[in-house]
Amino acid sequence: NEDFKVADLSLAEFGRKEIQLAEHEMPGLMSLRAEYAESQPLAGARITGSLHMTVQTAVLIETLTSLGAQVRWASCNIFSTQDHAAAAVAVGPNGTPEKPAGVPVFAWKGESLEEYWQCTERALTWPDGGPNLILDDGGDATLLVHKGLEFEKAGAVPAVETAESEEEAEILKLLAASVAAQPQKWTGIAAGIKGVTEETTTGVHRLYQLAERGELLFPAINVNDSVTKSKFDNKYGCRHSLIDGINRATDVLIGGKTAVICGYGDVGKGCAESLRGQGARVIVTEIDPINALQAAMDGYQVARLDDVVEQADIFVTATGNFHVITAAHMARMKHQAIVGNIGHFDNEIDMAGLMKIDGISRNNIKPQVDVWEFPDGHTIIVLSEGRLLNLGNATGHPSFVMSNSFANQTIAQIELHTKPAEYPIGVYRLPKVLDEKVARLHLDALGVKLTELSEQQASYLGVPVEGPYKADHYRY
Numbered sequence: 001n002e003d004f005k006v007a008d009l010s011l012a013e014f015g016r017k018e019i020q021l022a023e024h025e026m027p028g029l030m031s032l033r034a035e036y037a038e039s040q041p042l043a044g045a046r047i048t049g050s051l052h053m054t055v056q057t058a059v060l061i062e063t064l065t066s067l068g069a070q071v072r073w074a075s076c077n078i079f080s081t082q083d084h085a086a087a088a089v090a091v092g093p094n095g096t097p098e099k100p101a102g103v104p105v106f107a108w109k110g111e112s113l114e115e116y117w118q119c120t121e122r123a124l125t126w127p128d129g130g131p132n133l134i135l136d137d138g139g140d141a142t143l144l145v146h147k148g149l150e151f152e153k154a155g156a157v158p159a160v161e162t163a164e165s166e167e168e169a170e171i172l173k174l175l176a177a178s179v180a181a182q183p184q185k186w187t188g189i190a191a192g193i194k195g196v197t198e199e200t201t202t203g204v205h206r207l208y209q210l211a212e213r214g215e216l217l218f219p220a221i222n223v224n225d226s227v228t229k230s231k232f233d234n235k236y237g238c239r240h241s242l243i244d245g246i247n248r249a250t251d252v253l254i255g256g257k258t259a260v261i262c263g264y265g266d267v268g269k270g271c272a273e274s275l276r277g278q279g280a281r282v283i284v285t286e287i288d289p290i291n292a293l294q295a296a297m298d299g300y301q302v303a304r305l306d307d308v309v310e311q312a313d314i315f316v317t318a319t320g321n322f323h324v325i326t327a328a329h330m331a332r333m334k335h336q337a338i339v340g341n342i343g344h345f346d347n348e349i350d351m352a353g354l355m356k357i358d359g360i361s362r363n364n365i366k367p368q369v370d371v372w373e374f375p376d377g378h379t380i381i382v383l384s385e386g387r388l389l390n391l392g393n394a395t396g397h398p399s400f401v402m403s404n405s406f407a408n409q410t411i412a413q414i415e416l417h418t419k420p421a422e423y424p425i426g427v428y429r430l431p432k433v434l435d436e437k438v439a440r441l442h443l444d445a446l447g448v449k450l451t452e453l454s455e456q457q458a459s460y461l462g463v464p465v466e467g468p469y470k471a472d473h474y475r476y
C-alpha cells in the first residue's frame with residue numbers, strides 16, 4: 001500500500017496551481033526557504049504534523065522539506081482538508097498522480113472520527129519508528145503519544161466502555177489495537193520526540209495542563225501567543241474573512257445596514273472595522289469596561305444585545321463565550337436577519353435552544369446556509385449552523401495571514417531541532433526578537449521601509465539597535 005491516503009490524486013494539478021499562487025502571498029515562508037537553502041537547519045528532522053490540510057498548509061509542508069526535514073501529515077479537523085491541496089502534497093512538485101513523489105499525507109474532507117484518529121496514528125508511525133518533532137494544532141497528535149505511552153506503562157488500555165465521549169472511545173479503540181499489534185510502539189515513539197510546536201489557544205491550554213500535572217513528555221513552543229501569529233489570526237484574518245463568508249453565503253448588501261458585533265477583542269475589532277468599511281452602522285456589545293470604552297472611543301455605539309436585537313440586520317458573535325445569542329434573541333430579530341459566529345467553535349449561538357422552539361422549521365438554502373422560520377412566519381438566516389462562518393462559508397484565512405502564523409511555526413521547529421539544550425521540558429514562547437523577525441520577513445512584500453535606530457537613539461530607549469524593541473508585557 002502507498003504511504004499516503006487522500007481523496008483523489010487527480011486533483012493534484014489543480015492543487016499545485018493554487019499552491020503556486022499561495023507561495024506568492026506567503027513571503028514569510030518563501031524568505032525562510034531562501035535564507036536556509038544552504039544551511040538546511042532541519043536536516044535530520046522527522047516532523048509529524050497535525051494541522052488543517054489546506055493550500056496554505058501545503059506551502060508550510062514544502063517549506064519544512066526544503067529546509068531538510070522529512071515530514072508526515074494529517075489534518076486536525078475532519079472537515080478542514082482541501083482535497084486538492086492534500087493531493088498536491090502527496091504527488092509533490094516533481095511527481096505525477098501515476099508516480100507520486102511527495103510527502104506522506106493522510107487527510108480528506110469528511111473523515112469519520114475513526115478515520116481521523118487512524119490518520120493521526122499513521123502520521124505518527126514512521127517506517128523506522130517515530131517523529132522527532134511534532135507540529136500540532138489543537139494538540140491531538142501530542143495527546144495520542146501521551147495516551148499511548150500512559151497505557152503501555154499501565155500495561156493495559158482502558159475498556160472502550162469507560163470512555164466519556166465518542167472522541168475518547170475512538171482513541172481507546174485505536175490504542176487497544178495498536179498496543180496489541182506492537183506492545184512497545186508508543187514508548188518508542190515518545191522516546192524519540194524532541195518537542196512540539198502548537199498553533200492554537202486550545203492546544204496551548206492542553207499543554208499547560210499537561211505541564212502543571214508534570215506529565216509533559218517533551219518541551220513545547222506555544223506558537224499561538226506570538227504577536228505575529230495571534231494578532232494576524234484574530235484581527236486581520238477575521239477582518240478579511242468575515243465579509244468573505246457573509247458575501248458568499250448571502251450576497252446581502254452590507255452598506256446601510258445595522259450590524260451588531262458581540263465582543264470587542266482582537267476578533268471583534270477586526271470584524272467591526274470590516275463591516276464599517278462596507279458602510280454598515282456597527283453596534284458593539286461588551287462585558288468588559290475596557291474593551292467597551294475602546295469601542296466607544298473608536299466611534300461605535302456600545303449597547304446591550306437585548307436593547308438592539310429588534311433593529312439590527314446582521315449579528316456576529318466574537319466573544320469566545322457561549323450562548324451569547326439565545327433562542328429568545330433570535331425569536332425577536334427582524335425578518336431575514338443574518339446570524340453568524342466567528343468566535344468560539346460552536347456554542348456562541350444557542351442552536352440547540354433554537355431547534356427546541358415549538359413550530360420552528362429549518363430550510364436549507366445551500367451548504368452552510370439555513371433559513372429558520374418561526375411560528376409567526378418571520379425568518380432568520382443562520383450561517384454554518386452557528387459554527388465558524390469564515391471557515392464554513394469561506395476558506396478561512398488568506399495566505400498572507402497564514403504566512404505569519406506558519407513562519408512562526410517554521411522558526412519554532414528550527415529552535416527545537418537545533419537548540420535542544422535551551423529547551424528543557426516546559427512550555428515556551430518564541431523570544432521577541434524572533435517574533436520581530438517574522439514581521440521583518442513580511443515587510444518587503446508590502447513595500448514597507450523600516451526606519452533604523454541610531455546607536456544614540458537605541459541607548460536612549462535602552463534597546464538594542466537590532467531589537468527586541470519592546471518589553472515582554474508590551475501590548476501591541
Ligand SMILES: NC(=O)c1ccc[n+]([C@@H]2O[C@H](COP(=O)([O-])OP(=O)(O)OC[C@H]3O[C@@H](n4cnc5c(N)ncnc54)[C@H](O)[C@@H]3O)[C@@H](O)[C@H]2O)c1
Nearest residue numbers: 234263265266267285286287288291319320321342343344
Ligand atoms: N474564526 C476564526 O478564524 C478565529 C480566529 C481567531 C480567534 N477566533 C476565536 O474568536 C474568539 C475571540 O477571540 P479574541 O482573540 O477576540 O478573544 P478576546 O478575549 O480578545 O475577545 C473576546 C471579547 O469578548 C468579550 N466577551 C466575553 N463574553 C461576552 C459576552 N457575553 N458579550 C459580549 N462580549 C463578551 C470579552 O470581554 C472580550 O473582550 C475566541 O474564541 C477565538 O478562539 C476565531
Ligand SMILES: O=C(Nc1ccc2nc(N3CCOCC3)sc2c1)c1ccc(CN2C(=O)C=NC2=O)cc1
Nearest residue numbers: 052054056057077079080391392395396397398402
Ligand atoms: O476548521 C477549519 N476549516 C473547516 C472547513 C470546513 C468545515 N466544515 C465544517 N462542517 C461542520 C459540520 O457540517 C459540515 C461542515 S467544520 C469545518 C472546518 C480551519 C481552521 C483553521 C484553518 C487555518 N487555515 C486557514 O484559515 C487557511 N489556511 C489554513 O490552514 C483552516 C481551516
